[in-house]
Amino acid sequence: MTPSSGADTTRARRDMLGQRLLMLAVALGLLGAVAASFATLGIDFGALLGAEALRSMAGFVAEFFPPDLRPGFLRKLGEAALQTLAVSAAGSLLAVAGGALLALPAAGRFGLGARLAARLALNLLRSVPELVWAALMVLAAGLGPFAGALALALHTSGVLGRLFAEALENSPATPERALVEAGAGRVVAFAWGRLPLVAAQCLAYSLYRWEMNIRMAAVLGFVGAGGLGQLLYFHLSLFHQRQAASVLLAMFVLVLAVDAASQRLRRGLAPAWG
Template sequence: MSARDATLPAQPKPCVPCLLVWAGLVAAVVASFAWLSLDLRTLFSAESLASMGRFIREFFPPDLSASFLARTAEGMLQTLAVSALGTLLAFGSGALLALPAAGRWGALTRAGARFFLNLLRSVPELVWGVLTVLLVGLGPFAGVLALALHTAGVLGRLFAEALENAPPAPERALREAGAAAAPAFAYGCLPLVWPQWLAYGLYRWEMNIRMAAALGFVGAGGLGQMLYFHLSLFQQAQAATVIAAMFVLVAAVDGASARLRRALVPAHA
């Protein structure tokens, strides 16, 4: 063996567990295609491509009449209001539920609060939407409740984890100095977790603006309900305008949320 070969690092041994994991993933994908009878050749056949092309052409040109644009703008405002109000209610509810979920009131209340939060977030927004429509009827109120219920479960769990990971020393020092529990939490712990809470809330608002549009398909108002109505009547020109409005609204909310996070959340948070 030459001196040059002696300085070369030894070749790493093959990672047998890694290879087994990759083989299992490939086998699972192949088995899924076989079990679900997915045939991609049908999707990309000449007949399917021609049918998709005809369907897409029916969306152009969009309906840009003044009356329909006014209705679409009203739907955008309704969708925005549903997402904002639902997120705001969820933020407050999640903050309240995060206190017992973080173990501040004992192990029993911690287990109960975490079970309730898991129940709220385990039910998808669309399922909550169906239930709230049955409860309060068609309209934006059902959408607000559906978003608030699911998002409260998500934010409550995230807020509780932030509380558990917060340094306990500032709050403990205030308690030892004679401060009551509420002021000690407000001045010793809340300032440490507030930037995280705010970032989580703004991020969920971005997600809820998309879900608020989708909730319209179950009768919760807004752009989704308009889109479902016009697609049901094969009015693709009007549907194209509503889809474009959804894109504009989501892009605007994403940009506004990102700027708010940069302005309100410290860089070190």
């Protein structure tokens, strides 16, 4: 072994030891933060897990069974589920369009000024939670599913715009540049040289956000945006636990159905886009 190789080995061991010490320090810091969080919250685990508390929780859960499966109520559930699905689909489609429009300047395709402005707009849209957007849209557009669709569209546009922009920035520019050098216009070069490289990834992002918006559309009903959430809020406020259990079951079935449909769609389109 030469002196240089021995020095390299010693340096590598020193670097590895430094990395391990750093990881240990980070882990200890996280554990300390968790312990400090529990100490700050002052949670009384004795009262939470006591016999009386467990009996109360068991009694509360028992009130949700059996769910209300009467035909009339199931018909009402179906109408609310379709409304929730429509709100999520409309909000997601508007978000895909808005996110795509903002993603192009955010990816730097129209200069630095447009990039900074688009990034600022995307940060603003996604920094406001859906429930806050819903409260604002209810004030602007009134109670109902339209306010929920607008709230989902605004927040999801910020999320999808950021994801679309990063996908464009991380995709190879060689095919688009080759088309431009061959005489193709910038729009044609983008459509045939860059867009096919990110289409499958952007579709996956869009479908995943639609799945998330299904759940969020149900929650938005608590602020008057219609659908299953509004039905759940109504029955919980009146202590109709069996009806609330049926609404929760309908939410679960709806999310499962959309998840299965999006997976099938992704598998079907993946071969076409490579």
